[in-house]
Amino acid sequence: MKITSVEFHMPASKPELFCFDLPQVVFAGRSNVGKSSLIKTLMNRKKMVRVGRTPGVTRAINFFKINERYYFVDLPGYGYAKAPPAEQNKWKKLIEAYFNTVVNLRKIVLLLDIRRELTPGDKMFLEWARNFEFPLLVVLTKMDKVSKNEAVKRRSEIIKACGLPAEDCILFSALKGTGKEDILMNIGHAFANNEN
Template identity: 40%
Template sequence: MKIKSSEFVISAVSPKQYPDDGLPEIALAGRSNVGKSSLINKLLLRKNLARTSSQPGKTQQLNYYRINEELFFVDVPGYGYAKVSKTEREAWGRMIENYLREREPLKLVLQLVDLRHPPTALDVSMYEWLSHYGIPICIVGTKADKLTKSQMPKHGKIVRETLGMPKGQPLVLFSSETGQGRDELWSIIEQAAGLPGETPAESAE
């Protein structure tokens, strides 16, 4: 994907705030601090479009980013952060579930897991929930640069086995530091969004 334009559009908390232009949407889900913002920035070759935070759970809305006037990335609130009230967690949960189940332009969920560690119980629950409702999923193992090349296959196998992934379901090993997995992930995104594939290229920021 040649990035010609990318912009933050809105932090939405209800369907009436979602964009209504019908562009395909790619959602990013994962527990807090798994690296969603860093992944967005690396995919878009931007340094600070999606703001990273040392405070887990900071994303409390659905953050929409428009790319090339062709599709949206939708950053979903991170799950598994305990320092918010039960009421807040339940409200986020309802918003996220309604979005993932009912949003017609949603074409794919990128579920991010930390490749360094086995998926958590919450990771497994999210994966099983998405699978149950037939929502297309691509698992992204983040922070791959923290492992050696020889460790990656073993850790990838652990992710597949822990989640119970079927053969053929994509697992992309990704690093926001080195760019590993960027081209592979863009290819999957373009296919899911129904966009013509392009030779990945650097954008002029």
Template identity: 40%
Template sequence: MKIMNAEFIISAVEPHQYPSDALPEIALAGRSNVGKSSLINKLILRKNLARTSSQPGKTQQLNYYRVNEALYFVDFPGYGYAKVSKTEREAWGKMIERYLQNRDELKLVLLIIDIRHDPSKDDILMYQWLKHYDIPLCIVCTKADKIPRSKWDKHKKAVRTTLGADARDLFVLFSSDTGMGREELWNILAESAEIAKEEPQVRPES
């Protein structure tokens, strides 16, 4: 994917704050510190558009990033961080549930898992929720460079088994450090969002 432009648009909480230009949206879900921001930055070849944080749980809204005037990445709050209060977790859950159930522009959810660890209870619940509501998803296992290649298949099987994943689910091994999986994932995103991979439709300036 040739990146022509990418920009942060808004941190949204309520539906009236969502962009109204009807571009396709790709959501990113995963636990805190799983590498969602790093994944976005590697996909768009920018070092710090999506800000990584040393403080897990810092993202508290739906962060919208527009790419090539063709699609949005929607970065969800990371779940599973113990220091976030129960009230905050419940509020985030309602915000995410409202978005997932009602957002017509949503084309795909990237369920992001650290390949070094088995999926958490929250990962399993998110997977089951997406399946229950028939929301398209792709399992993206980050930090693949952190384990030997000889162990990839073992860890992939553990992720699939723990999630109870369907064999037909899209599955990508990814590394934000090496760029592994970037092209494969962009092919999936472009197909899901129905955009051209190499010649994005860039809107003329008004």
């Protein structure tokens, strides 16, 4: 998949603003795992996505129109303990509303920090995707923070724990760009049939 154009839509802070007119891939994961950084790397755009120095920076659902044919969807992270409970609840409701109403969702990209254990939120997503037999790609982020050996070992563990086909678990570093092409290829397959 080659990205030739990106159009940034107004952040959707309420379901009325969701963009469901084109097929999409959604990027999910706990706060600070690197969702916005991954999307930024894939799009090769430095300024389009706000990336947090402090976590919790994505406060609405962002729709990026790619090649005028599909959307990359950047969700707020779950489990950001420092946000007030009312705000956390608002994000949770917004994410639930997204999954309850989305049409033509082609793939869920679940991001996991390579250095961390799975959180209850991560497990919930994995179970949900499995129950609905939803196409899932797991991206292990921040691989530059561990040794190559550790990264490979951790990937095997995750593949086993999540029951994933090996090609659906990709190591990634936003710092170095490792994994970018594999992720674009994997996502490209999701849009390959019946492109509109």
